[in-house]
Amino acid sequence: MKRFIILISTLILCVFVLTSCGRDKNFTNPGDYLGGGGTGEIADNADDVTSEVKSGFTDKDLSELSANTSTTGATEVAPTDGVYTIFEDGTYRFSGNYGGIAFGAKNLKLHLIFDGAKITTAEGIALDGATNKGADVVITLIGENSVVSTADGENAVHVKGSLSFNGTGSLSVTCGGKNAIKVSKELAVVDCSLALTAANHAISALSVSASDCSINVLSAGKDGINAECDDETTTFTTDEGYVYMKNVDYSCETEGDGIQADTVVYIDGGNYNIKTTGSFVPKTQMSEYGIDADDFKYIKSGNTYQRIASDETSRYGASSLYGLVQGCKGIKVGEIEYPDPNNEDEEIAVTEGDYSIIIDGGTFIIDSTDDAIHANSGNLSVSGGNFTISTFDDAMTSDNLTKITGGEIAVTKSYEGVEGGYVEITGGTINITASDDGINAASDDARVVEHIIISGGEIRVNAEGDGVDSNGSINMTGGTLIVFGPTSSGNSALDADRGIVIDGGYLFAVGPLGMVETPANNSKQNVLSYAQNQTISANTVLSLTDENGTPIFSVTVQKSCRSVIVSCPELVTGGSFHLYGGDTQLCAFTVSSTITSVGSQGNMGDPGGTPPGGFGGGFGGGTRPGRW
Numbered sequence: 026m027k028r029f030i031i032l033i034s035t036l037i038l039c040v041f042v043l044t045s046c047g048r049d050k051n052f053t054n055p056g057d058y059l060g061g062g063g064t065g066e067i068a069d070n071a072d073d074v075t076s077e078v079k080s081g082f083t084d085k086d087l088s089e090l091s092a093n094t095s096t097t098g099a100t101e102v103a104p105t106d107g108v109y110t111i112f113e114d115g116t117y118r119f120s121g122n123y124g125g126i127a128f129g130a131k132n133l134k135l136h137l138i139f140d141g142a143k144i145t146t147a148e149g150i151a152l153d154g155a156t157n158k159g160a161d162v163v164i165t166l167i168g169e170n171s172v173v174s175t176a177d178g179e180n181a182v183h184v185k186g187s188l189s190f191n192g193t194g195s196l197s198v199t200c201g202g203k204n205a206i207k208v209s210k211e212l213a214v215v216d217c218s219l220a221l222t223a224a225n226h227a228i229s230a231l232s233v234s235a236s237d238c239s240i241n242v243l244s245a246g247k248d249g250i251n252a253e254c255d256d257e258t259t260t261f262t263t264d265e266g267y268v269y270m271k272n273v274d275y276s277c278e279t280e281g282d283g284i285q286a287d288t289v290v291y292i293d294g295g296n297y298n299i300k301t302t303g304s305f306v307p308k309t310q311m312s313e314y315g316i317d318a319d320d321f322k323y324i325k326s327g328n329t330y331q332r333i334a335s336d337e338t339s340r341y342g343a344s345s346l347y348g349l350v351q352g353c354k355g356i357k358v359g360e361i362e363y364p365d366p367n368n369e370d371e372e373i374a375v376t377e378g379d380y381s382i383i384i385d386g387g388t389f390i391i392d393s394t395d396d397a398i399h400a401n402s403g404n405l406s407v408s409g410g411n412f413t414i415s416t417f418d419d420a421m422t423s424d425n426l427t428k429i430t431g432g433e434i435a436v437t438k439s440y441e442g443v444e445g446g447y448v449e450i451t452g453g454t455i456n457i458t459a460s461d462d463g464i465n466a467a468s469d470d471a472r473v474v475e476h477i478i479i480s481g482g483e484i485r486v487n488a489e490g491d492g493v494d495s496n497g498s499i500n501m502t503g504g505t506l507i508v509f510g511p512t513s514s515g516n517s518a519l520d521a522d523r524g525i526v527i528d529g530g531y532l533f534a535v536g537p538l539g540m541v542e543t544p545a546n547n548s549k550q551n552v553l554s555y556a557q558n559q560t561i562s563a564n565t566v567l568s569l570t571d572e573n574g575t576p577i578f579s580v581t582v583q584k585s586c587r588s589v590i591v592s593c594p595e596l597v598t599g600g601s602f603h604l605y606g607g608d609t610q611l612c613a614f615t616v617s618s619t620i621t622s623v624g625s626q627g628n629m630g631d632p633g634g635t636p637p638g639g640f641g642g643g644f645g646g647g648t649r650p651g652r653w
Contacts, residue, residue: 052628064546064547065526065548068478108126108205111127116137122648127154128154133212139170145174150176156185161186166194170194171199177201182205187208189214203225208229208231210230214238223242225245228251231266242278250275252266280351282356284357285352287359291383293385300391303350303351308348321346332460337432382398384409386410387410397421405428408431414436415434418439432614443465444469448466451504455485459487478500478501488516497521501530502530510535521542532592543593553596555624561588562582566579
């Protein structure tokens with residue numbers, strides 16, 4: 026094995042001053058190019074997010090509804106080609122064919138037994154409680170049942186009140202005119218199976234609760250599940266506008282959002298297979314569809330579409346830019362703009378003091394044209410679950426805090442992988458492929474001083490933009506972060522306006538030379554920043570060893586690179602180490618300071634590589650002897 030020492034290169038320290046919004050102190054970015062130096066900002070965790078919303082849903086109990094399946098004393102309703110109208114409270118049993126069911130009085134309390142019932146109409150609402158308010162209806166399903174309305178502009182099931190489904194049977198609802206199920210108050214579903222087809226929303230209700238059941242949206246022209254607050258709602262509340270799902274098998278194919286709520290989505294357990302397909306139109310049709318100019322952020326790439334950065338859109342003419350006709354996110358919260366209690370001239374979508382999307386467990390396969398999981402203004406919490414996400418836009422994003430404490434997350438395709446005003450990762454296994462930034466902290470809110478804090482987890486990023494990018498700071502205190510950054514010089518593996526501070530964990534980041542940023546001198550854990558003019562080829566095994574050749578850390582790089590940044594607890598002051606590419610020693614060095622810069626800086630332009638915006642590849646292996 027040929028051994029040689031790469032001479033220490035001339036260091037270039039690029040220093041600039043930023044004044045953070047709402048802060049008096051000046052800040053010097055320490056890490057541009059190879060030199061390091063300066064002081065990086067240590068961010069505080071985002072303000073503690075209250076647990077009131079989460080505890081409210083974890084205590085939710087649908088067992089009483091599940092047990093309410095008695096058919097004792099039911100009035101048997103004979104089949105009829107006409108509409109059967111109910112005028113009095115009671116239990117009614119339907120078996121056979123019916124031309125419709127209607128409520129003939131207000132405030133009815135009904136228990137309907139569907140036992141092989143088929144309700145079909147071409148002239149209106151099949152199950153019609155749309156004109157009599159205040160109904161409280163429980164439908165127990167036995168065997169196979171169906172509701173069909175082909176009437177133009179009508180819902181198939183419409184109840185002005187609350188509606189619940191239980192039992193061990195199934196119900197298919199088909200609506201050719203509007204929503205499959207429309208409920209003005211809460212819709213609850215337990216135990217049974219629903220199969221829905223709708224021209225508009227499959228389910229539209231004030232709120233939706235589901236447990237231990239199956240909901241299959243075969244197709245919907247808009248949302249699969251849509252929970253909207255009352256039009257007069259002016260303050261954030263968890264009494265309405267929410268979707269609660271526990272141990273639900275949910276699948277949908279929609280042209281709108283898979284799940285959309287105004288206030289909160291809480292999911293714990295179950296299986297969720299969500300596919301949303303949006304329609305694109307060129308910017309020349311902006312006025313025809315009423316789409317804002319900023320929403321035209323896609324270009325056509327072969328037979329598909331590709332998201333581009335907002336600052337790149339000026340390069341394209343109106344006929345080359347495309348926008349989505351309607352939102353088609355996988356899971357979304359936030360539609361109503363409430364007055365901000367702290368500023369009467371501002372509005373917020375949901376409260377910033379609590380989580381608006383909470384995912385504690387479940388298996389998720391999301392294939393979405395728009396964002397896969399999106400929380401407007403509020404916070405996103407992922408503490409468990411198994412995720413496979415493919416999206417034209419962002420995989421997991423919030424306008425405020427995105428917090429991941431557990432779960433297995435595989436983002437196979439995205440524009441940006443994990444995004445928020447603040448991003449905090451304490452656990453989980455996360456693999457991200459992104460055509461722009463892999464992990465990004467950015468906000469349009471001037472009050473937000475962005476940060477990314479990584480204190481745990483096993484994270485891998487394969488990005489064509491910046492691998493990990495913060496408009497504020499990046500702090501790492503634990504976990505493992507492996508970044509395969511871009512091959513072109515316009516971005517870097519790591520990028521933070523207010524510095525990168527490494528106090529613990531295992532960091533391995535590779536990328537081009539053009540925009541290299543190294544961690545700050547006030548890091549508590551030592552860092553190697555290595556660079557060379559000659560390209561390190563994809564699939565090269567890069568290994569860090571001690572002076573005796575004992576492996577410490579090795580990774581197979583997934584794309585070509587010229588810059589390598591490594592930090593780990595074993596990189597102790599006074600120790601001697603080697604960096605290998607395959608069997609070739611790239612450098613030998615002794616750590617004498619926090620940042621050790623080794624190699625040849627050369628041409629910082631680094632013009633080669635994949636153009637920005639190209640879709641990245643998959644993830645390869647990485648090993649840390651004794652730990653992986």
